[in-house]
Amino acid sequence: DQYVAAVGVVTGKILDRKISANTYSDRILSRLSTKKGISPRSADEDTLLDVSVFNTARMISYAKAIMRNAKEVDCPDASVQPALRIGIHTGPCMSGIVGTKTFRFCLFGDAMNTSARMVQTGPAGCIHTTQDVVGLVPDEPWEKLKKMEVKGKGWMQTYLLRCGSGHVDSSNQSLDVPSSPLVQYDNPLFFPSDHSMTTTSGSGRYIDVDPVSELVYSEHTRWFGFFFKRWHIERAYWNAQATKDKFAVLFGYALFVLLLLANLLFGYLYARLQLSTCAQNEEAWLEDWCVERLGKGSYDAAQAGVKASDLSYIEILGWSRLYITPTYIWVIAALLVVGVGSHFVVHRSEIVKEKFWATVSAFLIYTGLLITMISASGYGIEYLKDDVSNYWVPSMFVTIATLSSLVFFFSGLPLISQAFWFLLALGLYWGLGIPRIASDEQVYKELQEQNIKTGIGSVISDFYMYATLVIVYSIVLLCASFLRGTQDRKRFLQSLLSAFYWQQIIEEKSKNEQTQREFLENILPSSIVEEVQQPHVQTRSLSQRHFGVSILYADLVGFTGFCRRVDPERVFIFLNDLFVTFDQLCDDFNVYKVETVGDCYVATVGVVTGNCEIDAESHGRAENTIDMIGFAKAMVWGSREVTKPVVNTPATLRVGVHTGSCISGVIGTKVPKFSIMGDDVALAALMEKKGKPDHIHASESVVALVPDEAWEKHTIVVDSADGRERVVETFLLSV
The missing domain is CATH 3.30.70.1230 (Nucleotide cyclase, GGDEF domain)
Incomplete structure (x- = not known):
């Protein structure tokens, strides 16, 4: 039933140094009774006196507070009612943990024994102190007792402070405890069992959404941020991007099919408009414009009264922006089926562990579509072989622009893959366009000999104009891809670092929990440690x-x-x-x-x-x-x-x-x-x-x-x- 407390060991004013127990009391009392003619006190003695006075005053206030509050605690009915008695002494002590089982932070020394004797010899309802305490806090209404013989101490002069209504200052009902970390924090032994680190809003662990700084990013990447320095991180990034964009790739394939259908609709509407326009013979310039823009065959068809509803599928493709014959349609359909199938296999199959193979598949499919579409645009319209028209030039541009946009937005390809794809597109544009122009020039010479008007000059100018547009558009997309890729890599690196730090926190938390549990089991029985840890x-x-x-x-x-x-x-x-x-x-x-x-x-x-x-x-x-x-x-x-x-x-x-x-x-x-x-x-x-x-x-x-x-x-x-x-x-x- 003993309650032991101290001021000056963990809380209060702390003076950690070795002080002789035999001279402590004499030094304090001599300072209190300093008279004229005695040498002034040293700085160390003043510090010791200030610390002793402060801590003793705090302990007296605390003793009166617990004496007062103890009277308000209801006791069970019994023939003998317990009463509190308090003993106080001020002096040096040694603190520490002794033994290897049931750890206890303990105090040792003559001061501890003296305070214990004050408790044993003091009356109930009173504070029993030594002369040292009275000398440090003389303003209390002390009652001087007769000298008594104390076990192990001999005869001692002690004092009594009665805590009745006439002696206790009831105006101050709260104990003024000095600020201390031990006072500000709750007892760490009683903590909730749920230690999950969550955001204040609710579920999930905290991951910083802001990308990492440039300095951190440069430390983990090479070649201007195009690659991570470590291959396993780069591979993990590709896998993460492939997983993130797995639905976007399928959406890109579906959007491509819709664009092909929209191309047919555009060809029908455009044919209807142009045929109705070129069927008129009111102006001479109109004939020149129709031959230059549509070709001799299309102009003759308009003059013959051909309507858009009379055109076949091949003829409607001639008026559209993407010239795709049935043969190329089957190739495109096969590519799309292979692309969708391989995409599902990579993401659904447990055999394929590396999900970036879906990105490789998308790259190959879009490359195949590019080759097929450009080939169809340059050489797919049979009935235009012997005619000279500039329609194939914008058709190739639309093909490259369309597929470039799909690659940029919906393929999930990294920057290097996109750059290679754009270079391939430019190579195909020039590689297939130059032979087509040479072929058109041969047709042009033959038609000139027959005095037939052609649009070959417009074809050449349009070819270089659209080539410039393809280059500019590719550069714009590559710059945007670089910026987007950099941000994606920074966020991936941030999530990777967050996961790494989170794992470290989890490991440290596990170690701390294990250490805490082992420490608890050295303080409390293991049978109740689990119960103590409950919230x-x-x-x-x-x-x-x-x-x-x-x-x-x-x-x-x-x-x-x-x-x-x-x-x-x-x-x-x-x-x-x-x-x-x-x-x-x-x-x-x-x-x-x-x-x-x-x-x-x-x-x-x-x-x-x-x-x-x-x-x-x-x-x-x-x-x-x-x-x-x-x-x-x-x-x-x-x-x-x-x-x-x-x-x-x-x-x-x-x-x-x-x-x-x-x-x-x-x-x-x-x-x-x-x-x-x-x-x-x-x-x-x-x-x-x-x-x-x-x-x-x-x-x-x-x-x-x-x-x-x-x-x-x-x-x-x-x-x-x-x-x-x-x-x-x-x-x-x-x-």
């Missing part, structure tokens, strides 16, 4: 009653006087060596270390380890008690192997053991602590307090369960519930 856990729900529990209290003999003679740091090292020795014995005897309080070591068998399935009616308690007695003897033997510093004598233990029932659970939300409580726990502590050095002091219940040991009868005087003293028979086991 909004109530510590009262973690309590449990146990029967047949063997409880041990072990205490060092003469520890208070030892602390007065030895520096706190050496005391800490000594205790750590001693408790590590005890911790190493726990697993051998199924013992669970509950806690250490100063030099007191508390352990159980039957709460976490040992036989924990005993109920109130069961009598299977002997197993737990046998293990505990074996552990107690091993502790005494082990303590003799650890030598006290300075005094150079072996450690001497006083051990108390009792078997009974108890309540276990986690208490509080600040520095949660797994504790055991109950009458039998108090009786085990009494066995230790009333015991003898190098002996195991046990109750009757222990002897009844382990009768084969060499027990010696012993009697002690204890206070009963009605306040009377009574004699109790106990037993001692010499070790």
